Amino acid sequence: MATTQSRTLAKFMLMPSVLLLLGWMIVPLCMTLYFSFLDYNLLIPGEHEFIGFLNYEFFITDPAFTESFFNTLLLVGGVLTITICGGIGLAILLDQAIWGRNYVRIMVLAPFFVMPTVSALVWKNMLMNPVNGLFAHFSSWLGMNPIDFFAQVPLLSIIIIVSWQWLPFAALILLTAIQSLDREQLEAADLDGAGPFSKFFYIVLPHLSRAVTAVILIETIFLLSIFAEILVTTSGGPGYASTNITYLIYTQSLLQFDVGGGSAGGIVAVIIANIVAIFLMRLIGKNLEG
Amino acid sequence: MAITSSHKSKLIYTVLAWTISGLIFFPILWTLLTSFKTEAEAISASPSLFMFDWTLENYRDVLERSPYFTHFWNSVVISIGSSLLGLLIAIPAAWSMAFVQTKRTKNLLMWMLSTKMLPPVGVLIPIYLLFRDFGLLDTKLGLVIVMTLINLPIMVWMLYTYFREIPSEILEASRMDGATIIEEVFHVLLPIALPGIASTLLLNVILAWNEAFWTLILTAANAAPLTAFIASYSSPEGLFYAKLSAASAMAIVPILILGWFSQKQLVRGLSFGAVK
Amino acid sequence: MGSITLKQVTKSFGDVNVIKPLDLDIKDGEFIVFVGPSGCGKSTLLRMIAGLEDTTSGNIEIDGQDATDTPPAKRGLAMVFQSYALYPHMTVRNNIAFPLKRAKVAPAEIEQKIASAAKILNLGDYLDRKPGQLSGGQRQRVAIGRAIVRQPSAFLFDEPLSNLDASLRVNMRLEISELHKSLATTMIYVTHDQVEAMTMADRIAVFNAGVIEQVGTPLELYQNPVNRFVAGFIGSPKMNFIDIPTANDGAHSIGVRPEHIKISNDEGMWAGNVGVVEHLGSETFLHVHVEKIGTLTVKSDGDCPFTYGDKVFLSAAQNKILRFDKTGLTLPSLTEI
Numbered sequence: 001m002a003t004t005q006s007r008t009l010a011k012f013m014l015m016p017s018v019l020l021l022l023g024w025m026i027v028p029l030c031m032t033l034y035f036s037f038l039d040y041n042l043l044i045p046g047e048h049e050f051i052g053f054l055n056y057e058f059f060i061t062d063p064a065f066t067e068s069f070f071n072t073l074l075l076v077g078g079v080l081t082i083t084i085c086g087g088i089g090l091a092i093l094l095d096q097a098i099w100g101r102n103y104v105r106i107m108v109l110a111p112f113f114v115m116p117t118v119s120a121l122v123w124k125n126m127l128m129n130p131v132n133g134l135f136a137h138f139s140s141w142l143g144m145n146p147i148d149f150f151a152q153v154p155l156l157s158i159i160i161i162v163s164w165q166w167l168p169f170a171a172l173i174l175l176t177a178i179q180s181l182d183r184e185q186l187e188a189a190d191l192d193g194a195g196p197f198s199k200f201f202y203i204v205l206p207h208l209s210r211a212v213t214a215v216i217l218i219e220t221i222f223l224l225s226i227f228a229e230i231l232v233t234t235s236g237g238p239g240y241a242s243t244n245i246t247y248l249i250y251t252q253s254l255l256q257f258d259v260g261g262g263s264a265g266g267i268v269a270v271i272i273a274n275i276v277a278i279f280l281m282r283l284i285g286k287n288l289e290g
Numbered sequence: 291m292a293i294t295s296s297h298k299s300k301l302i303y304t305v306l307a308w309t310i311s312g313l314i315f316f317p318i319l320w321t322l323l324t325s326f327k328t329e330a331e332a333i334s335a336s337p338s339l340f341m342f343d344w345t346l347e348n349y350r351d352v353l354e355r356s357p358y359f360t361h362f363w364n365s366v367v368i369s370i371g372s373s374l375l376g377l378l379i380a381i382p383a384a385w386s387m388a389f390v391q392t393k394r395t396k397n398l399l400m401w402m403l404s405t406k407m408l409p410p411v412g413v414l415i416p417i418y419l420l421f422r423d424f425g426l427l428d429t430k431l432g433l434v435i436v437m438t439l440i441n442l443p444i445m446v447w448m449l450y451t452y453f454r455e456i457p458s459e460i461l462e463a464s465r466m467d468g469a470t471i472i473e474e475v476f477h478v479l480l481p482i483a484l485p486g487i488a489s490t491l492l493l494n495v496i497l498a499w500n501e502a503f504w505t506l507i508l509t510a511a512n513a514a515p516l517t518a519f520i521a522s523y524s525s526p527e528g529l530f531y532a533k534l535s536a537a538s539a540m541a542i543v544p545i546l547i548l549g550w551f552s553q554k555q556l557v558r559g560l561s562f563g564a565v566k
Numbered sequence: 567m568g569s570i571t572l573k574q575v576t577k578s579f580g581d582v583n584v585i586k587p588l589d590l591d592i593k594d595g596e597f598i599v600f601v602g603p604s605g606c607g608k609s610t611l612l613r614m615i616a617g618l619e620d621t622t623s624g625n626i627e628i629d630g631q632d633a634t635d636t637p638p639a640k641r642g643l644a645m646v647f648q649s650y651a652l653y654p655h656m657t658v659r660n661n662i663a664f665p666l667k668r669a670k671v672a673p674a675e676i677e678q679k680i681a682s683a684a685k686i687l688n689l690g691d692y693l694d695r696k697p698g699q700l701s702g703g704q705r706q707r708v709a710i711g712r713a714i715v716r717q718p719s720a721f722l723f724d725e726p727l728s729n730l731d732a733s734l735r736v737n738m739r740l741e742i743s744e745l746h747k748s749l750a751t752t753m754i755y756v757t758h759d760q761v762e763a764m765t766m767a768d769r770i771a772v773f774n775a776g777v778i779e780q781v782g783t784p785l786e787l788y789q790n791p792v793n794r795f796v797a798g799f800i801g802s803p804k805m806n807f808i809d810i811p812t813a814n815d816g817a818h819s820i821g822v823r824p825e826h827i828k829i830s831n832d833e834g835m836w837a838g839n840v841g842v843v844e845h846l847g848s849e850t851f852l853h854v855h856v857e858k859i860g861t862l863t864v865k866s867d868g869d870c871p872f873t874y875g876d877k878v879f880l881s882a883a884q885n886k887i888l889r890f891d892k893t894g895l896t897l898p899s900l901t902e903i
Binding site: 035 | 296304306314324380382387398406408411414415416496500507517523542546
């Protein structure tokens with residue numbers, strides 16, 4: 001089905017999507033780039049002077065940037081590790097013959113549908129609150145001092161919340177992948193005398209690589225811009241202990257009204273995301289072929 | 291292999307699976323239960339799972355004291371509106387990429403996905419300023435536009451993977467049978483792809499319903515959907531667990547039910563066809 | 567109504583020439599088979615005739631009218647696809663009605679045409695089922711039904727039987743042949759299976775690497791192949807080729823069909839040892855290893871007594887031996903000289 005006619009039509013049909021995405025990407029990005037070279041604060045009226053790379057210098061040399069950069073890496077890396085390891089475990093468990101598998105599936109999947117603000121608030125208040133939270137009740141019942149999660153381990157607390165949100169997604173995709181594994185392969189391995197561990201490492205895990213790639217790609221897209229969970233729990237604190245780059249730029253632009261600085265930060269975030277993207281696309285391109 | 295031993299392992303796996311999934315589900319269950327408690331019981335140091343005085347007080351309070359239905363309606367309009375608009379734009383694009391493949395198709399798809407990797411903060415300020423200048427701040431229209439654009443790549447990709455599974459011979463057959471391009475799309479392509487289109491729609495409704503970056507930044511009282519409404523409970527004076535739970539329950543239950551119905555399609559859609 | 571003429575037709579994808587300049591006259595009412603190995607361009611040519619692919623250069627004429635740039639729907643041709651390409655969401659009735667509805671045929675007439683197609687193809691009991699509930703053979707019939715109701719000027723078949731199992735394939739082959747006899751409409755049939763080509767065709771066009779090597783009736787191709795490729799492609803089991811030291815008349819190799827070799831235990835042209843023996847009941851294929859020549863396939867009677875390892879002698883029927891020059895072209899046979 002490749003006549004000149006259909007090819008022309010196809011180009012025409014692609015146009016709206018391509019133009020809209022180009023517009024969405026290029027126009028604001030150029031504006032951000034332009035603002036990033038200006039001394040531009042919404043609170044200070046008047047001319048916006050061109051100040052070269054000064055905004056970048058301020059943004060990058062700010063200790064808050066270094067801290068939030070590593071926080072971002074920890075957040076993404078931590079959640080990916082937890083959800084993929086946990087997801088593989090859960091997927092294998094749910095793949096066994098069990099009673100009521102459908103109900104189990106429904107329960108496991110549920111957190112994925114909970115909006116970020118709700119899950120953050122529920123965890124923050126009802127579970128992790130050092131006075132009235134369920135975890136606090138539980139530790140005093142055990143005779144231990146309750147942990148003040150958001151004061152003592154703010155970033156870890158957020159990692160836990162976000163992992164809870166994304167574990168279902170990883171588990172379900174990996175479960176579907178495991179179920180598509182050719183049973184004859186496992187039977188052949190049984191005949192070849194493979195034990196459960198070698199079956200897992202030589203057959204199940206390689207089979208899952210495609211699905212794991214997909215999980216990493218999709219989760220990373222969303223995890224790089226975690227925002228709501230931080231906003232409603234710690235507001236980035238204490239200090240910058242739980243600030244990621246997205247949140248840092250938000251505070252700079254919309255709380256301190258520093259358009260120039262925020263824009264410089266935005267461009268830095270785009271560069272970081274691009275580095276990650278190139279890396280991921282390589283991975284995906286290899287694994288999602290066909 | 292005696293029957294009893296396989297029965298035994300099934301029992302062990304069942305107990306293990308129910309325990310773990312119970313723990314994962316617990317925060318949601320706890321929220322739902324707390325929403326029926328009084329505020330005093332909600333913060334009690336020896337909380338009870340089911341043995342408490344069930345009350346609908348909190349739901350009444352939330353509905354009376356806050357414009358819940360306004361926010362609910364905003365969520366509905368924004369998520370469904372942006373998903374329908376997105377479909378309208380994405381279906382033709384997915385059609386041409388799936389059925390008129392060129393050397394550039396693969397790169398184009400990758401590029402579309404890469405726009406999804408553009409961090410929202412990279413365009414935060416211009417969008418904020420543009421919205422301010424065009425009077426789109428705190429409007430449903432503004433959010434519909436943003437949601438459509440941020441979910442467009444996912445929609446195109448999902449539809450593309452569904453369309454790819456339709457043998458192009460079927461469309462060619464319709465062309466041989468004398469169908470015009472419009473008839474080909476409406477009588478053949480869309481009916482066959484209907485399950486895929488429905489799950490694309492559903493998944494995007496869910497994603498848009500739960501989106502919480504742009505909704506928090508671009509809305510205030512008027513157009514705020516439920517995500518932003520719930521965020522207002524994070525201020526200290528809003529610390530009433532039972533009411534928070536009731537409001538949360540009302541925000542998540544509709545989408546929870548929708549999600550459970552579509553779980554199978556969801557997996558395929560979200561993994562961009564990497565998993566079937 | 568239904569003659570198709572190809573004039574200097576070519577097709578290229580980028581730099582790759584899939585079809586090299588090609589002329590072919592297909593007569594009204596003819597059953598012509600395009601046969602060749604996969605990737606030889608036969609399907610592409612069929613799709614060009616259908617209008618599903620552009621023609622890079624040259625002209626396609628249908629009934630004397632230039633149709634090179636006519637869209638598929640306007641060419642008055644019907645196609646049956648390898649995967650049947652039925653509309654999965656429509657019942658058999660609606661599948662067959664689809665082209666008629668597109669042509670704005672009156673409902674009463676549609677009903678009547680469906681009824682007659684169902685009768686011809688034995689589909690009466692399945693009209694209200696969906697394709698998913700039918701077997702492969704039934705789906706194939708529906709696809710044919712969808713094609714015949716339009717009363718096209720020609721039918722195009724793109725490897726229609728390759729998804730069916732062997733016994734069904736033989737049945738459908740007969741049904742399509744019978745259909746051709748009763749409709750007397752032009753049919754162009756693409757296949758890679760030379761048995762289908764031999765059994766069904768009025769004429770066969772043998773394709774290889776984007777060119778037609780030879781066009782002719784099945785027996786012409788069998789008896790007088792123009793070159794080594796056609797000789798090897800037509801006939802089963804395949805013709806044996808033996809390279810010979812270049813003779814003074816330019817022959818580079820000779821070919822002899824398995825059915826033209828006689829096997830004996832005391833005398834013959836070549837001595838060899840029997841390898842694998844395949845007993846088919848009515849006949850026997852023996853693979854005989856001959857020193858310096860290689861393995862020759864021999865077709866013998868059903869009650870052939872030789873077994874693995876036997877020492878045997880082979881001799882070829884002299885008047886059946888084909889001789890090829892170094893480019894593979896067939897040389898005039900010795901008896902004609």
